[in-house]
Amino acid sequence: MKKKSVIRFLQNILLAIELTIYVAYLNLEKVLFVSIIALDQYTKAQVVSSMHVGETIPIIPNFFHITYVLNPGAAFGIFPYQRIFFITIGMLLLVLAAIYYTRLKSINSLLKYGGMIAAAGATANMIDRIRNGLVIDFIDFRFYPAFEKGFPVFNIADVAIVIGMFVMMYVVMFKSEKSASVKEVRQP
Numbered sequence: 001m002k003k004k005s006v007i008r009f010l011q012n013i014l015l016a017i018e019l020t021i022y023v024a025y026l027n028l029e030k031v032l033f034v035s036i037i038a039l040d041q042y043t044k045a046q047v048v049s050s051m052h053v054g055e056t057i058p059i060i061p062n063f064f065h066i067t068y069v070l071n072p073g074a075a076f077g078i079f080p081y082q083r084i085f086f087i088t089i090g091m092l093l094l095v096l097a098a099i100y101y102t103r104l105k106s107i108n109s110l111l112k113y114g115g116m117i118a119a120a121g122a123t124a125n126m127i128d129r130i131r132n133g134l135v136i137d138f139i140d141f142r143f144y145p146a147f148e149k150g151f152p153v154f155n156i157a158d159v160a161i162v163i164g165m166f167v168m169m170y171v172v173m174f175k176s177e178k179s180a181s182v183k184e185v186r187q188p
Helices: 003-025 029-050 083-107 109-132 156-186
Strands: 056-060 064-071 135-141
Touching (some): 003 029, 083 109, 135 156
């Protein structure tokens, strides 16, 4: 991947992120879900079409690289080569998310968006597992000294899963408690 194509690639990612944020602001959950999957699949397709497995391109040397890695497992490569297991769990989680979506929607909008974002990330990685049996990772930060070989390489879907889970944990830990105490105060 040449420098101009890397810059174009990063500009397209930023444009897609801006579009996704705009769509989220408009409260179109389904479009947000599809946008996250599309952004993830687009970035992975760009990496696959322009790089070789194992190739790395320094964007900011010794800090941020684009590195093409095929991950046979879950986060950080745990449980490698368990394709059927991950696809089954992914589909089960998607069905549960669809079933509980209306309940999440009525409980808290942050919880709804957190679940939507996490489900989109899980779906995007599941697409890779179904198509290739492996997940394509390429975001490579190299600033974290605790990892001898660098921080694990990840992708847009992984980011969505983490953001979605943090949003849902935030709601469960802080927002639920607030709403419960407000109900207690209002009751005679």
